[in-house]
Amino acid sequence: MVRYFNPDSNFDRILTTKTMRSFIFFLVVGFQITGYGQQAFVSDADRIIEFPDIPGYKTLKCDFHQHTVFSDGSVWPNIRVQEAIKDGLDAISITDHIEYQPHKADIPHPDRNRSYEVALEAVEGHDLIIINGSEITRDMPPGHSNAIFLEDVNRLNVKDSIEAYREAKKQGAFIFWNHPHWTAQQKTGMATLTETHKMLIEQGLLDGIEVVNDVTYSDEALQIALDHDLAILGTSDIHGLIDWQYGIPRGGHRPVTLVFAKEKSKEGIREALNQRRTAAWFNNLIIGKEAHVKPLIMESLKVTKAAYRSESSVLELEIQNLSDAEYLLENLSSYTLHDHANVIAVKPHKRTTLLVKTVKIMEEVKLPFRVLNVVTAPKTNPDITLSVKVQG
Numbered sequence: 440m441v442r443y444f445n446p447d448s449n450f451d452r453i454l455t456t457k458t459m460r461s462f463i464f465f466l467v468v469g470f471q472i473t474g475y476g477q478q479a480f481v482s483d484a485d486r487i488i489e490f491p492d493i494p495g496y497k498t499l500k501c502d503f504h505q506h507t508v509f510s511d512g513s514v515w516p517n518i519r520v521q522e523a524i525k526d527g528l529d530a531i532s533i534t535d536h537i538e539y540q541p542h543k544a545d546i547p548h549p550d551r552n553r554s555y556e557v558a559l560e561a562v563e564g565h566d567l568i569i570i571n572g573s574e575i576t577r578d579m580p581p582g583h584s585n586a587i588f589l590e591d592v593n594r595l596n597v598k599d600s601i602e603a604y605r606e607a608k609k610q611g612a613f614i615f616w617n618h619p620h621w622t623a624q625q626k627t628g629m630a631t632l633t634e635t636h637k638m639l640i641e642q643g644l645l646d647g648i649e650v651v652n653d654v655t656y657s658d659e660a661l662q663i664a665l666d667h668d669l670a671i672l673g674t675s676d677i678h679g680l681i682d683w684q685y686g687i688p689r690g691g692h693r694p695v696t697l698v699f700a701k702e703k704s705k706e707g708i709r710e711a712l713n714q715r716r717t718a719a720w721f722n723n724l725i726i727g728k729e730a731h732v733k734p735l736i737m738e739s740l741k742v743t744k745a746a747y748r749s750e751s752s753v754l755e756l757e758i759q760n761l762s763d764a765e766y767l768l769e770n771l772s773s774y775t776l777h778d779h780a781n782v783i784a785v786k787p788h789k790r791t792t793l794l795v796k797t798v799k800i801m802e803e804v805k806l807p808f809r810v811l812n813v814v815t816a817p818k819t820n821p822d823i824t825l826s827v828k829v830q831g
């Protein structure tokens with residue numbers, strides 16, 4: 440039985456007034472305690488991952504490693520699609536484990552393409568690209584790898600692990616090594632190339648490597664990518680919910696792979712991956728080859744104002760940041776700054792003012808910076824130069 444609210448009842452009126460009072464009390468006190476008064480919620484528009492295109496290429500945001508109830512994930516594939524749309528992604532792959540099926544008793548599915556098919560139905564009417572993929576889940580070596588652009592996942596369900604890689608390649612797949620630094624398979628946390636991996640690379644059976652998986656990063660994986668010309672990838676490997684795992688309401692974001700593609704299409708992504716035009720975006724880090732990340736920094740940062748402060752030789756610069764990254768610029772010039780020490784944080788989607796003491800009045804100023812939140816090799820950050828024309 441349900442007891443309905445009766446506004447004519449004295450009891451209910453007292454109850455309501457009391458409830459309202461405690462509710463208002465909670466609002467006033469609760470907001471102060473939790474700090475909601477000062478801190479805005481992240482809106483749907485704010486959570487969209489944004490980076491500018493670079494000359495000649497579109498910057499596509501992709502997550503090629505995700506799980507659903509069709510292996511050991513906790514959600515139906517349509518939730519993966521909705522999360523990706525909310526994050527403004529361009530492409531995703533749902534890569535359920537072929538060999539690990541803990542929900543099999545409740546969700547028997549002899550056809551291992553089902554999570555892809557369900558996602559395809561869910562994406563109708565949106566321009567999110569879904570790529571059919573799967574996680575080849577084996578002991579080390581070779582450990583876990585994702586094969587994407589598959590035609591039929593079922594044919595990879597074979598005993599011999601190398602045969603699964605060969606079958607994936609036969610279908611035209613792009614294959615990347617997952618979490619090579621995962622401590623469950625690599626106690627030291629140091630991604631290490633085994634003889635098996637060398638053989639896979641030599642035979643063209645391994646095209647990429649995760650330098651970022653979920654909340655972890657690997658310098659050693661990045662070095663392997665650079666030494667063996669593998670694509671650099673960052674993925675969520677999400678099993679639960681993106682919003683919870685990455686604190687979206689607090690301004691967090693999932694790790695993604697930035698793919699620099701000639702066009703937004705499956706073929707465009709495949710071509711870019713095969714040409715290794717990728718970078719990983721993780722926390723506030725951008726990880727990639729200099730050839731890709733330098734243009735990304737240059738397209739992100741635009742000087743919108745450059746003028747001397749009246750009666751002085753202090754040059755006021757305004758730098759607009761068109762990306763989600765907070766760029767940390769270390770001043771490499773001989774000039775000192777009027778409002779910063781040697782490191783400047785250029786906030787995402789904001790304009791940052793910089794005061795440069797040029798001593799002499801200049802018409803043009805070259806300002807070299809090291810970009811500390813961008814990594815091109817282990818312990819290596821790229822340098823950029825902002826060429827500034829002073830406004831008369």
Ligand SMILES: [Zn+2]
Pocket residue numbers: 574583617618
């Ligand atoms: Zn895995």
Ligand SMILES: [Zn+2]
Pocket residue numbers: 504505506574617676
């Ligand atoms: Zn996984």
